[in-house]
Amino acid sequence: MNDVSLMIGLETHVQLNTKTKAFCACKNPVNLPEEAEPNTLTCPVCLGLPGSKPTCNKRFVELASKVAIALGAKLAKDTFFSRKTYFYPDMSKNFQTTQYEVPLASGTTLKIIPDCKKDIRLRRIHMEEDPAKLIHAGTHTLVDYNRAGIPLIEIVTEPDFRSPKEARNYLQKLAQILAYLGVYDPMSDASIKTDANISIQGGERVELKNITGTKEIERALSYELLRQKNVLRRGAKVVQETRAWKPETGVSKALRTKETEEDYGYIFEPDLSRITTNDAFSKKISFGMPELPDTRRARFIKQYNVSGKMAESLTSEKELSDLFELACKKAKPDVSATWVGIVLAKTLNYNNLTMKSSGMKNEWVIELIHAFQNKEYSDQTAERILRKMVGNKCGYHVAVNKYNFPKLGEGANISEMAKKVVSANKKAVDDYKAGESKSLNFLIGQLIRESRGSIDAEGAKKEILKQIS
Numbered sequence: 001m002n003d004v005s006l007m008i009g010l011e012t013h014v015q016l017n018t019k020t021k022a023f024c025a026c027k028n029p030v031n032l033p034e035e036a037e038p039n040t041l042t043c044p045v046c047l048g049l050p051g052s053k054p055t056c057n058k059r060f061v062e063l064a065s066k067v068a069i070a071l072g073a074k075l076a077k078d079t080f081f082s083r084k085t086y087f088y089p090d091m092s093k094n095f096q097t098t099q100y101e102v103p104l105a106s107g108t109t110l111k112i113i114p115d116c117k118k119d120i121r122l123r124r125i126h127m128e129e130d131p132a133k134l135i136h137a138g139t140h141t142l143v144d145y146n147r148a149g150i151p152l153i154e155i156v157t158e159p160d161f162r163s164p165k166e167a168r169n170y171l172q173k174l175a176q177i178l179a180y181l182g183v184y185d186p187m188s189d190a191s192i193k194t195d196a197n198i199s200i201q202g203g204e205r206v207e208l209k210n211i212t213g214t215k216e217i218e219r220a221l222s223y224e225l226l227r228q229k230n231v232l233r234r235g236a237k238v239v240q241e242t243r244a245w246k247p248e249t250g251v252s253k254a255l256r257t258k259e260t261e262e263d264y265g266y267i268f269e270p271d272l273s274r275i276t277t278n279d280a281f282s283k284k285i286s287f288g289m290p291e292l293p294d295t296r297r298a299r300f301i302k303q304y305n306v307s308g309k310m311a312e313s314l315t316s317e318k319e320l321s322d323l324f325e326l327a328c329k330k331a332k333p334d335v336s337a338t339w340v341g342i343v344l345a346k347t348l349n350y351n352n353l354t355m356k357s358s359g360m361k362n363e364w365v366i367e368l369i370h371a372f373q374n375k376e377y378s379d380q381t382a383e384r385i386l387r388k389m390v391g392n393k394c395g396y397h398v399a400v401n402k403y404n405f406p407k408l409g410e411g412a413n414i415s416e417m418a419k420k421v422v423s424a425n426k427k428a429v430d431d432y433k434a435g436e437s438k439s440l441n442f443l444i445g446q447l448i449r450e451s452r453g454s455i456d457a458e459g460a461k462k463e464i465l466k467q468i469s
Helices: 058-070 164-181 215-233 279-286 293-304 308-314 318-327 333-350 362-373 379-392 396-403 414-424 426-433 438-450 457-468
Strands: 006-015 082-085 095-098 105-111 119-129 133-137 140-144 151-157 192-200 206-212 241-246 251-257
Touching: 006 164, 006 215, 058 105, 058 119, 058 151, 058 164, 058 279, 095 119, 105 164, 164 192, 164 215, 164 293, 192 215, 206 215, 215 241, 215 251, 293 308, 293 318, 308 318, 308 333, 318 333, 318 362, 333 362, 333 379, 362 379, 362 396, 379 396, 414 426, 414 438, 414 457, 426 438, 426 457, 438 457
Parallel strands: 206 241
Antiparallel strands: 006 151, 006 192, 082 095, 105 119, 119 151, 133 140, 192 206, 241 251
16 A cells, blocks of 8 residues: 655666767677677776767767657756766776756656556656676676666656555556667666665655666565664664665665765766757657557557557557557457457567567468458467467467467367267266356367367357257
């Protein structure tokens, strides 16, 4: 349940999939097919060597602006970078290039659940660079500067969350929008990391650092909420501090007392020019913007007469929703919706895949849906074909020929099979005659199994009733 005394604000860092880093020409490791050897994607700029001069990646600004516009934020007419001073080994130049005084965009809200009145206010969206990666090996700490300089956007919310579940819903919605925009691929090496500020009963706020992904945020916040409640129960006070979330143990660990903004000693970045946006720039970024999930969901409900829950499933991934619309040109909308939004989505989820990462082609799935609609296969057989297609990354015809799936009524003496099922399940027959309708469903299932899917449920029901009567 939501707790009105609980206040949570999130700072979410999203790695963008540009070809090169934020302020130099080094390759962005997010887009590489394989992980590069440590410290091989570096140059004087991202290593912070004396005399090196950064250059802002134009594509970085465009993608960040695209996200801001899609979220409904207002782009600043004039913005610039600052230096955030801190002395840790993951930032060899002893400062991070970020934005502080004037962020790229601000002032918008995000509805986390369709048709829900609750909105989450977004305070600011700004650009910055990723620090290097620290690798703790026993008593030593190693540093890989390949990650240093990866373009990041940071999306900061107001403390509007009243439960860990709300925070998870927000991150899932945000990741979905970013995937639709094509700036983030959940199956790539790009990451979404979140720092969470949490307080209860008006007490001091605690910052939880480096929570990766959308599922872990609920777990981390639930732990921290319980920890703070236990502190108060003991009569102690929650202290303002920064804690690191440890997913392997499911606990947080104190790192340091919480810094204030003054501790970072922000100054303007003298080596990077100001960024000016105007209406022409905004129109250029907005041109070709894809239809976003909420808009597409509402359209599906109206245009294809599907339920809200089905529309939500169909729009959970852009590639799935694109497939659904293509399938509707070859098959009925209700049939297409069932196969794309339920059967295919379930099969992909079981294999820990998305449509984009599965290697499946739209035409393969559409051919299967079309064959099912034409009653070439029973629903069970068609689903088995789909599983083979996903498992083997092969087309519909390849799966059918390789595994010899039977068509409806093909090579089977259904009448004899029905007699066999009825004879072998006399108790179920007697229960059905006594008024137990579930027993009929059991017999239908047995006949479908016996026929290896060469009969559908409707045909099996007719055959069983013939034998019983």
